[in-house]
Amino acid sequence: xxxxxxxxxxxxxxxxxxxxxxxxxxxxxxxxxxxxxxxxxxxxxxxxxxxxxxxxxxxxxxxxxxxxxxxxxxxxxxxxxxxxxxxxxxxxxxxxxxxxxxxxxxxxxxxxxxxxxxxxxxxxxxxxxxxxxxxxxxxxxxxxxxxxxxxxxxxxxxxxxxxxxxxxxxxxxxxxxxxxxxxxxxxxxxxxxxxxxxxxxxxxxxxxxxxxxxxxxxxxxxxxxxxxxxxxxxxxxxxxxxxxxxxxxxxxxxxxxxxxxxxxxxxxxxxxxxxxxxxxxxxxxxxxxxxxxxxxxxxxxxxxxxxxxx
Amino acid sequence: xxxxxxxxxxxxxxxxxxxxxxxxxxxxxxxxxxxxxxxxxxxxxxxxxxxxxxxxxxxxxxxxxxxxxxxxxxxxxxxxxxxxxxxxxxxxxxxxxxxxxxxxxxxxxxxxxxxxxxxxxxxxxxxxxxxxxxxxxxxxxxxxxxxxxxxxxxxxxxxxxxxxxxxxxxxxxxxxxxxxxxxxxxxxxxxxxxxxxxxxxxxxxxxxxxxxxxxxxxxxxxxxxxxxxxxxxxxxxxxxxxxxxxxxxxxxxxxxxxxxxxxxxxxxxxxxxxxxxxxxxxxxxxxxxxxxxxxxxxxxxxxxxxxxxxxxxxxxxxxxxxxxxxxxxxxxxxxxxxxxxxxxxxxxxxxxxxxxxxxxxxxxxxxxxxxxxxxxxxxxxxxxxxxxxxxxxxxxxxxxxxxxxxxxxxxxxxxxxxxxxxxxxxxxxxxxxxxxxxxxxxxxxxxxxxxxxxxxxxxxxxxxxxxxxxxxxxxxxxxxxxxxxxxxxxxxxxxxxxxxxxxxxxxxxxxxxxxxxxxxxxxxxxxxxxxxxxxxxxxxxxxxxxxxxxxxxxxxxxxxxxxxxxxxxxxxxxxxxxxxxxxxxxxxxxxxxxxxxxxxxxxxxxxxxxxxxxxxxxxxxxxxxxxxxxxxxxxxxxxxx
Numbered sequence: 010x011x012x013x014x015x016x017x018x019x020x021x022x023x024x025x026x027x028x029x030x031x032x033x034x035x036x037x038x039x040x041x042x043x044x045x046x047x048x049x050x051x052x053x054x055x056x057x058x059x060x061x062x063x064x065x066x067x068x069x070x071x072x073x074x075x076x077x078x079x080x081x082x083x084x085x086x087x088x089x090x091x092x093x094x095x096x097x098x099x100x101x102x103x104x105x106x107x108x109x110x111x112x113x114x115x116x117x118x119x120x121x122x123x124x125x126x127x128x129x130x131x132x133x134x135x136x137x138x139x140x141x142x143x144x145x146x147x148x149x150x151x152x153x154x155x156x157x158x159x160x161x162x163x164x165x166x167x168x169x170x171x172x173x174x175x176x177x178x179x180x181x182x183x184x185x186x187x188x189x190x191x192x193x194x195x196x197x198x199x200x201x202x203x204x205x206x207x208x209x210x211x212x213x214x215x216x217x218x219x220x221x222x223x224x225x226x227x228x229x230x231x232x233x234x235x236x237x238x239x240x241x242x243x244x245x246x247x248x249x250x251x252x253x254x255x256x257x258x259x260x261x262x263x264x265x266x267x268x269x270x271x272x273x274x275x276x277x278x279x280x281x282x283x284x285x286x287x288x289x290x291x292x293x294x295x296x297x298x299x300x301x302x303x304x305x306x307x308x309x310x311x312x313x314x315x316x317x318x319x
Numbered sequence: 320x321x322x323x324x325x326x327x328x329x330x331x332x333x334x335x336x337x338x339x340x341x342x343x344x345x346x347x348x349x350x351x352x353x354x355x356x357x358x359x360x361x362x363x364x365x366x367x368x369x370x371x372x373x374x375x376x377x378x379x380x381x382x383x384x385x386x387x388x389x390x391x392x393x394x395x396x397x398x399x400x401x402x403x404x405x406x407x408x409x410x411x412x413x414x415x416x417x418x419x420x421x422x423x424x425x426x427x428x429x430x431x432x433x434x435x436x437x438x439x440x441x442x443x444x445x446x447x448x449x450x451x452x453x454x455x456x457x458x459x460x461x462x463x464x465x466x467x468x469x470x471x472x473x474x475x476x477x478x479x480x481x482x483x484x485x486x487x488x489x490x491x492x493x494x495x496x497x498x499x500x501x502x503x504x505x506x507x508x509x510x511x512x513x514x515x516x517x518x519x520x521x522x523x524x525x526x527x528x529x530x531x532x533x534x535x536x537x538x539x540x541x542x543x544x545x546x547x548x549x550x551x552x553x554x555x556x557x558x559x560x561x562x563x564x565x566x567x568x569x570x571x572x573x574x575x576x577x578x579x580x581x582x583x584x585x586x587x588x589x590x591x592x593x594x595x596x597x598x599x600x601x602x603x604x605x606x607x608x609x610x611x612x613x614x615x616x617x618x619x620x621x622x623x624x625x626x627x628x629x630x631x632x633x634x635x636x637x638x639x640x641x642x643x644x645x646x647x648x649x650x651x652x653x654x655x656x657x658x659x660x661x662x663x664x665x666x667x668x669x670x671x672x673x674x675x676x677x678x679x680x681x682x683x684x685x686x687x688x689x690x691x692x693x694x695x696x697x698x699x700x701x702x703x704x705x706x707x708x709x710x711x712x713x714x715x716x717x718x719x720x721x722x723x724x725x726x727x728x729x730x731x732x733x734x735x736x737x738x739x740x741x742x743x744x745x746x747x748x749x750x751x752x753x754x755x756x757x758x759x760x761x762x763x764x765x766x767x768x769x770x771x772x773x774x775x776x777x778x779x780x781x782x783x784x785x786x787x788x789x790x791x792x793x794x795x796x797x798x799x800x801x802x803x804x805x806x807x808x809x810x811x812x813x814x815x816x817x818x819x820x821x822x823x824x825x826x827x828x829x830x831x832x833x834x835x836x837x838x839x840x841x842x843x844x845x846x847x848x849x850x851x852x853x854x855x856x857x858x859x860x861x862x863x864x865x866x867x868x869x870x871x872x873x874x875x876x877x878x879x880x881x882x883x884x885x886x887x888x889x890x891x892x893x894x895x896x897x898x899x900x901x902x903x904x905x906x907x908x909x910x911x912x913x914x915x916x917x918x919x920x921x922x923x924x925x926x927x928x929x930x931x932x933x934x935x936x937x938x939x940x941x942x943x944x945x946x947x948x949x950x951x952x953x954x955x956x957x958x959x960x
Contacts, residue, residue, distance in 0.1 A: 021805055049792050050767075055633070065796070066806055071788045073636055074796035074806075075629065076659055082626040086633025086641065087788055089577045089617040094637070094789045115622035285598045287613030293576025293639035294787055297609050299759035304572045304719065305609075308752045309558060311599060312568055317347045317514060317746070318556045 012046055014039040021066045026134075030181030030207025031060055034128060035067055037184045038097070041191035042068070053096045055084040057104035059135050061128035064099040078109030081116050084123050091294035092278035095195060098125045103133045106142040106162045116200050117171030119277040124194045124201045127164055128181075130209035131216055138212030151214045164204045165268055166256045174199035176237075176256070176269040180225055181207035182218060186265070193267060199276045206263070221263070228255065228266040239271040321547055323351070323374040323501060324386035326403060327494065328396030330426070332364035334490035337515055338390070339370025340744075341494060343559055344511035345503055347746045350553025352378040356743035356933065358960070361584070361682045366426045367395050369960065376551050378745060380861035381936040384958055388501045390493045394419035394448050395427050398435055399960050401451045406459035411497045412452065414464035421446035463537065465496055470532050477532070478525050488529040495533035502547035505534050558747040562714050562740030565752070566644075566670055567592035569718025571599075572754050576639030577617045579627040584682045585741035586644040586672045594618040624649040628656040628669065635667045636795050638764070638787030640722045644670040646738075647689045648679065650696065657731055658697030659797040661820070664775065664783070666725035666732075666762075670718070673737040673853075675931040684931025685738035687853055687904035690913070693733045694882040700817070702824045704728065705882035706835070707735040709856030711745045712752070713879075719757045720835065727762035728827050729782055735881065737904075739933040740854045767791065773802040777815060781822030824883050836885035839892045840875040847873040848896035849943070850889075850922065852881060852910055854933065855902050861936025862943055871947070878910075886917040893920055900946055901925040902939065924952050932959025 017039045025031045042052055052070035056062035058077035065072040071094075075083040080098045087096055098105075105113050105127050116123065131144040138152025142162045149156040168176045175197040179187040187205065194201035206225070208218050228235045237252060239245045252269050275283075282288045299305065309316065325342055329335045336357060343355045355372035371386075373379040385405035391397040394416040404410050421432055421439070436446050444450040456462050470492050474485040495508050509527050516522040560568070567589045570578065578597075580590040597616035606612035617634075621627040627643040634641035645653065650671050660667055671693055675686035693705045704724055708714040714736060721732040765784045774793040776783040783802075786793060794804030799816060801807050841863045849859055859875050866873055876892050878885070893899060901911045901922040906929050911922055926942045928934050938956040945954055 019805075051789050053637075053788055063806075065794055069792050071790065071792055072794045072804075073633065073663075073788065074794060074798060075632075076655055076797060079625060079629040079656070082621065082629035083633035083636075085619075085621075085626070086577060086579065086630030086635075087637045088633075089579075089619060089630065090634035090637035090639035090641065091787075091789055111622050112626055115626065281615070281617060285613065285615035287611065288615035288617070291611035291613065291615070293615070293617055293634065293641075294637040294789075296574075296576065296611060296614070298574030298640065298761070300605070300608055302758055302760070304574065304754035304757055304759055305605060306572045306599065307749075307754055308560075308568045308572065308715075309556070309749045311571070312558070312560070312564070312596060314595075315558050315560045315564060316556055317344050317511075317559050319348060319510075319554050 012043040014043040017042055017049060017069045019067055019069050023067055024063060025060055026211045028210040029060070030130060030209070031128060033181035033184045033187065034126065034205055034207065035064060037187040037191055038064070038068055038126070040184070040188040041195065044188070045192055045195060047095050051095060053084070053087055053094050055080045055087065055096060055098050057100035057109065059101040059104055059133065061099050061101040061104065078104050078107070079112065080104065081109060081112040081123070081125070085116065085119070085121055088121050088123060088278060089293070091292050092122070092289050093292065096123050097195065098123060100125070100127060102127060102129045102131060102141040102143040102164070106164060113167070114171045117168060117173045120172055120174055120199045120274050122198050122200070122276040122278060124191070124203070126191070127202060127204045128207060129164065129204050130207045130213055131161070132209050132212045134209050134212055148215050150212060152212050163257070163259055164202065168202040169253070169256050169269060172200070172274070173202050174271040174274050175201035175267070177202070177267045178204045178206065178263070178265050180221060180265055181205055186227065190267065197270065199274060224261060224263040225265050226262060228264045228268065237267050237270045239273055242273060245271070245273070320376060321351070321550070322383070323547070324383045325372050325388045325497070325501070326369055326386050326400055327390045328367065328369040328400050329392030329490065330364070330395070331359055331362050331366045331368045333392055334487065335368050335370050335392070338490040338494045339372060341491070341508070341511045341515045342370070342498060343372055343744065344514050345498055345507045346374040347557050347559055348507045348510055349503065349547065350550030351375060352550070352552065353559065353746045354379040354382065354743060356382060356739065358932065359683050367399055369396070369400070380857035381934065383935060383937060388497045390497045392490060392493055395424045397448050397451050398424070398427070399431070401455055403960065404455060404460040409461045409463050409497060409500045410455050411463045411465060411493055413467045415468060417447070417449045417452065419448045463496060463500060463541070465493060465533070465536065467492060470536065473532050474525070474529055477528050480525065485525060488526050491526045491529040492533045495530040496537045499534045499537055500541065500544050502544050504546055505530065552748070555748065558752065559744055560711070560747060561588070561742055561744040562711050562736060563588040563742065564592050565711050565715040566718045566734070566736065567596070568752065569715040570642055570722070571596060571616065573719035573722045573757070574640045574759060575616055575642060577631065577634035577641040579619050579621050579630045579643045581621055581624045581627050581645070581649060583646050583649045585674055585738040586646050586649070586670065588741065589644050589670065589672070590618065624652040625656070628653040628667070631667045632656060632660055632663070632665050635665050636788045642668040642670065644672070646672045646674045647676045647692065650689065650692065654696050655698070657703065658699055658701050660731040661697060661701040661703055662699070662797045663795045664729040665795065666729050668721040668725050668732050668734060670734045670736065672741050673735065681931045683738065685904065685933055686929070686931060687737060688909070689735070690881065690905070690909040693735050694913070696733070702820060703730055703882060704732040704827060704880070705735055706732065706879060707853040707881055708740065709853060709877055709879065711740065712747070714740060715752050716757055723758060723760045724827070724831065726764065727760055727830060728823050729762065729785055730823060735853065737854050743933070774804045775800055775802045775816065775819070777802060777819050780826040781819045782826060827883055828885070831880060833888060836880040837888050837892060838877045838879060840877060842872040842874050844895060845872040845874045846895065846897045847871065847947070848876060848893055848899050849873060849902060850876045850878070850893070850899060850914060851902040852878045855904065858934035858936045858939050859902055862939035865936065865940035866943060881913065884913055884917040889914070890918045890920070893918070898923050900943065902934070904928050904934070924950070924954065926954045926956060928956050930957050930959060
């Protein structure tokens with residue numbers, strides 16, 4: 010059922026700074042989920058800690074505001090319990106690439122049907138501007154007392170290496186394009202990453218809107234022959250080199266759009282259902298657990314490997 | 320009354336565990352109740368491990384030393400257990416190890432080598448297996464040297480398999496010889512072998528042949544021993560399960576939907592047992608009643624303990640019964656999420672198998688060092704439920720109750736157990752693990768509550784209606800929040816929510832039955848009171864029996880609910896006691912601290928064990944007598960290899 014984007018707006022005051030890229034992301038989420046017709050009750054937004062995590066209060070859904078870095082494990086648990094829910098993770102670069110980096114890696118291995126929206130502004134905003142894992146080396150933003158001497162993580166390349174099956178990059182101020190990318194990411198059955206570049210007008214005085222606009226381009230515009238779609242293992246062998254070089258591109262030019270889309274890997278929940286047919290039909294969250302208020306399995310009938318029978 | 324005690328020692332990876340289980344099964348088949356425990360190093364292959372078991376007509380309350388039979392499968396085992404056989408017992412060994420010198424045994428700890436070397440030197444003996452055997456023999460123990468090499472050759476000839484292959488049955492040769500000498504008939508040993516290797520016909524045939532060869536040899540050499548009488552449970556179907564198994568069973572019976580874990584001793588075996596049984600087909604009638612015919616439990620090894628507990632939180636919020644299992648080091652990583660579970664009011668069960676810390680400590684040894692860690696886990700004011708099981712049967716039911724309480728009170732439940740319960744196993748009857756004695760209660764779980772649902776509705780008992788994620792708009796959050804879950808730092812709402820969560824403590828106190836809070840055993844009005852918690856229960860009960868036999872009356876207060884601490888109940892149960900002794904397995908007096916803090920009772924003495932081995936009833940009885948005689952404030956007991 011098509012819905013209006015206003016159906017997803019809550020009455021909470023949105024606390025982000027004026028001009029924050031987060032507004033563009035929030036608007037894109039509203040429009041994407043409304044066009045996809047996902048009921049708010051069946052939409053689960055799991056947020057980490059930081060400015061991005063506040064999305065859980067602003068999108069009407071059945072949401073979970075998790076700990077710093079732990080949005081992906083929480084979302085994983087939600088999907089394990091009920092694989093039918095639409096789950097979106099909203100996290101910052103510090104949250105997903107720093108403190109929660111190990112979970113990001115593990116999500117790729119599992120290819121759970123989740124959409125990860127990476128709010129990527131290269132700084133820790135809510136704690137007042139420290140360098141985040143995506144801040145390139147030698148940049149000195151105004152909150153830093155000396156230039157950043159850590160090199161930056163490339164989230165899309167990391168996602169590729171660990172097994173994400175949908176990888177895209179968007180720009181927070183291009184809400185129309187970002188909305189379309191998010192829609193595809195949510196539709197995709199598997200682990201999806203949308204790396205969303207966004208200025209932090211308060212703390213990142215180097216990577217500004219101007220900085221981004223000078224570098225970003227959409228692959229479908231500038232490189233119409235680029236094909237991110239993998240439908241067979243042969244496809245992968247043929248296209249991986251061009252995909253990898255596109256994923257590696259981050260400097261004077263930064264590609265946007267869908268960079269990689271692999272449809273050959275089944276999501277984790279399908280694998281669970283394969284080893285345990287019936288799992289998706291009666292998922293753990295929905296099963297009845299009692300008969301007349303009591304458990305119904307007797308250990309002597311179920312755990313026969315522990316019986317000693319004469 | 321028959322009371323059979325056995326130790327089987329050998330190198331890790333040398334079939335000690337399976338020999339132990341065959342011994343347990345033989346005795347269970349004979350109708351005995353059995354307690355068996357595995358002691359092992361943090362090592363894959365080569366270090367010394369041993370299986371210690373006890374069988375009697377009633378379930379043994381603890382292990383016992385010295386034992387009736389020792390099987391030493393290598394030289395290190397001869398040295399390690401040389402003082403642990405009783406007069407008149409048997410000590411089975413391999414004569415080809417006789418010349419082995421103490422110094423040449425690589426895996427043995429330097430400290431034990433030094434202690435033994437000093438012992439031999441003081442006796443003017445060479446530090447060899449031969450000397451050890453002489454000491455054993457001089458103490459009235461019958462030495463039984465088995466020519467294992469020849470026996471393996473015979474086994475190879477009879478089975479037509481090469482010696483290298485049949486040498487895997489060397490443990491069975493030794494075991495069968497010892498069990499036979501202790502009076503176990505051949506048929507029970509053979510049947511136990513068949514059960515142990517069920518489904519592997521060739522392995523069974525080889526091991527049954529080994530049983531025969533060993534028995535023929537010892538009958539020839541020592542004559543036919545008197546047969547043990549049959550035990551009272553002969554002919555019944557029994558279960559033999561470890562604490563790890565029983566918690567896994569309790570969780571599954573209790574409706575477990577998602578189990579997340581990260582491998583860590585001694586919790587992993589619980590998770591692996593769930594994994595083995597995470598897919599259960601239901602019969603037609605039951606399936607019709609329930610509306611589904613397959614139970615599929617998502618059992619997932621996560622990337623770390625942070626992920627394990629946070630995924631459990633997500634699963635519980637979505638409506639599944641979710642749990643994770645760990646031990647001290649892993650639980651340290653889970654602390655932040657415990658606090659979130661309290662604040663977001665999410666019902667999860669964390670099974671905490673205590674081991675000997677601090678830090679990595681002795682990962683495969685037991686202890687009770689995480690009492691305070693469990694109770695005070697999580698930052699902020701974090702009310703939670705902590706329960707401690709006293710034995711295997713309690714562990715099974717507590718695993719079910721933990722889910723009920725987590726859901727009734729919408730707060731984390733920490734189920735505290737230890738390595739001793741984890742890797743010791745007992746025999747059980749069908750009615751001892753009876754699900755009809757348990758309940759499934761899900762508290763204020765609501766179905767699709769519709770518009771206006773308030774996840775954190777302020778109620779009289781502090782507990783709000785709980786909808787599953789995906790069935791209503793809501794926000795589970797760790798931030799302070801209003802009734803809808805909206806973040807707020809409003810001072811008035813903050814107080815309202817703090818009081819709401821505090822009221823749950825009262826609901827917990829009123830909702831958890833007395834018998835699950837604390838149990839008074841023994842002579843209820845005795846002036847001597849022993850207070851403890853957890854797996855010390857049965858060793859203490861055994862000690863009480865021993866003391867009673869000597870005319871000393873005592874009561875034993877077992878605290879089961881450690882948080883919220885049942886202060887008034889415990890105070891009442893200690894009424895009239897004029898000597899209070901605390902028993903626990905840590906050095907800081909963690910449980911004693913709780914007792915003092917919540918009841919004002921200052922124990923007169925405490926008995927502790929900190930060497931990583933479980934309490935034995937006999938040593939506790941000795942320690943209690945010592946305390947009564949001397950009034951010592953602290954007695955440390957130290958048995959176990």
